[in-house]
Amino acid sequence: MKHRNQLLLIALLCVLLAAGVFASDYVSGIAAEIMIFGIFAMSLNLLVGYTGMMSFGHAAFFGIATYMVIGLGVHLGISGWWGALAAIAASTALAALIGAFCIRVTGIPFLMLTMAFSQLLFAGALKWRSLSGGTDGLTGFVPPDLFGVSLAQSAGARYAVVAVGFLLVLLFLNCLVRSPMGSIFIGIRENEQRMRAIGYPVQRFKLLAFTIAGGLAGVAGALYAFFNAYVSTDILHWQQSGDAMIMVVLGGTGTVVGPAVGAGIFLLLKTVISSHNEYWALWVGAIFIACVMFLKEGIWGFVSGRLRNHSRRPRATQAPAVPTAEAKK
Amino acid sequence: MDFFVSQLVNSLALGALLFMTAAGLSLIFGLMNVVNLAHGSFFMIGAFTAMSIIQLTGNFWIALGVGWVPAAALAVLMERVFIRPMYSSGHLNQVLLTFGFIFVFGDACRFVWGTDIRNIAPPALFDGSLHIGGVILPLYRLFVVLFGGVVGLALWWFLERSRIGAMVRAGVDDPATAAGIGINVPLLFAAIFALGAALAAIGGIVASPILGTYLGMDIEILIPAFIVIVIGGMGSLRGALVGALLVAFIDTFGKAYFPDYALFLVYLLMVLVLLTRPQGLFGIARG
């Protein structure tokens, strides 16, 4: 997308997000939840869509951040803000540790290994009930104050914090995928062997991608702690990882924001359908399957591709579904 | 000692169940190169179908005899309509596809059977226990061990000794050549997928008197089944057996002697195997 259009879109996004502060508690609550899981899904897409590493264990980094914030608050009385910093540091460190092991394999073994590590964490949380509260979870966390406004009481303030976090992550990822580092991730996705042959230490960059993705998932997890003020071991279950993957596929792996759109679609479908009947999983599953089979660029990928083709003069060549680094003219 | 023996029987029974379920999964991967995450769904569908048949006829054996049919039929449908177009899309896309089916099948089961779900009792023939020198051995569990052994032998014979098994192996090694000598490869693949699903369904039917019948059993069996074939090796029947016994032992004895660590140990084993020998103990190293 052209630079000018990008700025325009970002400005539009800011306006929309600002409006949310004034919406009803219910609406801003849903919007906040969508943004939190949007960050989670976008972070997973850094791995899946941009570096070509499919992970089924991403919930570990989300969950440990939420646990850190709430755990530190409930057990040690530490303010949520410090807890959030610690949480993001923890999820980044955990991602570096787990990543160091996981990148030793690829493909299906990699998938299984990420899931195994995540389940290991899940099992650990179940066992250390005194720390984690087990399946009952930890209650009694009080979200901190933001400039004197209590996040515990003000849905608008909670929304604002989440919205700012969302924007920051979105901006960061947008820059990252267009940067030299991003081009290396993309190169690894496209042809790992050739990247090695031209001199890139591929393993190092895979670890970097894994770590950044884990850290960003931690941002989502920390925000979730503020938003939900409660955590249980469910948050570490591999179904969370599976849900994130669904959001990524629904929205599309080819853009930065696609997975966030996917998160919105997933959560809205779930909310809307389950208010009518209980079979939302069937519908989400069916749409997901349709995307995997027929709409590989995802729903947002499809929509944004159409928009792009309308606004530009037709090109002789077809632009790839995935953003490539192209020279600024 | 008595405790040890009864735990041994328990772990053998669990191992037999895991083996039957994982064997189907391993078969499908080994022969067709497809990773089917919805395998647990077939397990659950088998159990639920059996439950309905027993409610209708009161007979466990009829349920075991035909309860796997709906699962197998669904598998054929799934393979022909959804998986076949995806053969060339690569493993990871197939994983995603079958993952989506977990959701669809899960809700479908909820729709069909709803809240009217009841546990299956063991058949009258095996309801009760054997008392040997102070040890109480539930007859049903002994049956499960035996049954698992029979299924294993039958599978082994089918793959290694029969003509159909040879065709299967040919069709997988080189579909083009196999087609060239008259083997109907598409039919073969559909049949294998159905066989894998049938195995899972049978596993579910046999498992339910022990593990229960409930929504969510599809997801709960999935991870153990995958752990088994990761450890044992994807595509290896022997691996499925060894992996199943290993996991069952660690899980059962772990729960008995180190209750808090059992789950942990199983996952740890999975991690270790994946790091040192990604193709599993007996698996074929495939891309």
Next chain:
Amino acid sequence: MTLLRTEKLHKTYGNLVVTKNVDLEVAAGQRHVIIGPNGAGKTSLVHQLTGQIRPTSGRIFFKGRDVTGTAPDALCQMGMGRTFQKNNLFQKLSVRENVRLAVQAKQGGWYEALRSVGSRRTQWERADQILEQVHLTSGYERRVSSLSYGEQRQLEVAIALATEPELLLLDEPTSGMSPAETDRMIDLVRGLPVSLAVLMIEHDMKVVFSLADRVTVLYYGEVLTTGTPRDIQGNARVREVYLGGKH
């Protein structure tokens, strides 16, 4: 000065010997061609030289250093570039990006996460320069998959050149090419800087005689003989085992 040297390079797979005590020497600036019938172990040799597989025994020396078992990326950083026998490009990326990635590998700036790649003018310009050098003149924004086979082979060389190697390993660069495309490739290689050593695996005798300073003949994994093209032409044993090649 010897740039690349192997010492009794040996590779076995169980009972199968694919590389048998190979001694090879490539001097700086030399055009060295390895020929041999199919199954002679040429590909295996390339894989060992470029660090993709580890030899069973023997040593490889590059610029005087023992690089046996060194990983491909480290070797490339040391100055060994390579092309692949089967096109191994970034199919979905643009032609220009293919080369730019290689330029970036050499020039650095890998860890910049916030500046856009588009602002790296020098890299884009260098990429265009190299593309011209390999006689690819237009359509730099096209996806690789839309290039012809011959053009893709040229791009293979461009990517390898972009890493500024001292030794360029060309693995059957003219494979699958028409006579016209082959001539173009010969011109391309001829036009490479004289300071750049080129080690080429080839089948096509025309290429061999147009380009080689030195020829090594490989047969069943071992070196049959090595010498100038003229020596090889006159060698009866070579004629006997290697009646292949197009004249």
